[in-house]
Amino acid sequence: MRNELTHEGSAFINFRHYTFRDAKSPAFRWVDVKCLRLPAEPADDSGLLAALIRHEQFRDDYAGGGVVPDGPRHGPYWVKSVTPDGYASVGRQESDRILRTWANQFEEVPAGLAADLRREVFDRLATADHIYRLGELGDEAMHDWGGVHGDFHEFVLIDRSAEQIILLVAADD
Template sequence: MTEIDFIDRTFVNFRDHPFSDGQGHGFRWVDLKAFRFPQDSQDPDLLTAVVAHEQFRDDYAGGGVDPDGSRHGPYWLHAVKPDEYQSVSKVETALVLEEWANQYGCLPDSLEDAL
């Protein structure tokens, strides 16, 4: 299996930004985890390595990463298959993030900048 190294985490909590109604945060966040991987890696190898990595074992229920955990968010790890993922462009990715982030209305400028 391809070896990858976890190098950094960026956590953006919507609650940390001033929504005019005080509720627009919708209990949402973005948790970005960055990995270093060999230059000769192939996409399927990378997905397999990410799904197998302990940083993927975070149920986002407040306990953080559990190296022996069995969940990723609400998903059972045994049901997460790398071949179920599909490639998307940077433009498509940005559009999905923007649509999701703005689902309850406009974002504060500080949150726009953070995202």
Template sequence: MQESLTYLDQTFINFREFLFDDHARRWVDIKRFSVSHSDVGDTHLLTELIGHEQFRDDYAGGGVEANGLRHGPYWLRKVSPAAYVRVDEMSANAMLCDWAAQFGPLPVALSARLEHEVHPLVAGATERYRLSDLGHGAFHDWGGVHGDFHELVFIDRPAKILSLLVAADD
């Protein structure tokens, strides 16, 4: 079967633009892909996502490595479609809100940016998945650098868009 995912763009929300304290080392990274074959299942889309070059990102400043072996804190080979669990809209929103506001209320401008960039993805998705915690055994050689690492995948079938969202800290 022909590939179903085509990389579109990326949005990066750096909390340092809005916060000026020790808790400003957080960020949200969103990568969007077009889904060209709407008849493929979610497992197939997750498999393609994991195999996509844009997925080979350690999210620690190195960026995407075409032949990379890491994804976030994990060895790429440890990530599989089975590692993703389906979540509902309320659970996805709660996880993101709890993470973002864990150190107190957010500035109005940051809340507005998250409301504009993140919440439409959650609300518009027909399917939502969260990457399970794969444990320390799946960490790559320096995989513990993130204090928090949350990953969600949103599939919006009517819009033919898959979004990969990572919310983490340095």
């Protein structure tokens, strides 16, 4: 692909910044949203997933180190183990259900957090043309300390009308 993706911005929602009834509920839970501009040249979804995997924003271990442009890790996996085939198409309702169940697993999220999740996560799911979910890649794909996340949910949203591809990770660590 001649024109690559361009990072436009990110959002990070840390559950610890909200007040829950049960102080244990948020634990170390968060959502990271990375928005990238689609390339000028049209590409199919598999080509867009491949471009995302090549992008430096993809090289984030989601364990506090942030993006490492030449880093070998992505979440719990070695970057080299993640391919477009590792993603499966998932419907809006299913992705919405997975993320709402995860967010509300201990108690209903407070109103401020619900508003932030609606804006950064659920509104984006509602407008995406295609949604892909990263599947389990197996033990051989996990990097040397890849088991630090309790839950790790990764979705890629392709929104052609907004000309964006969005990498959405929701996790506990």
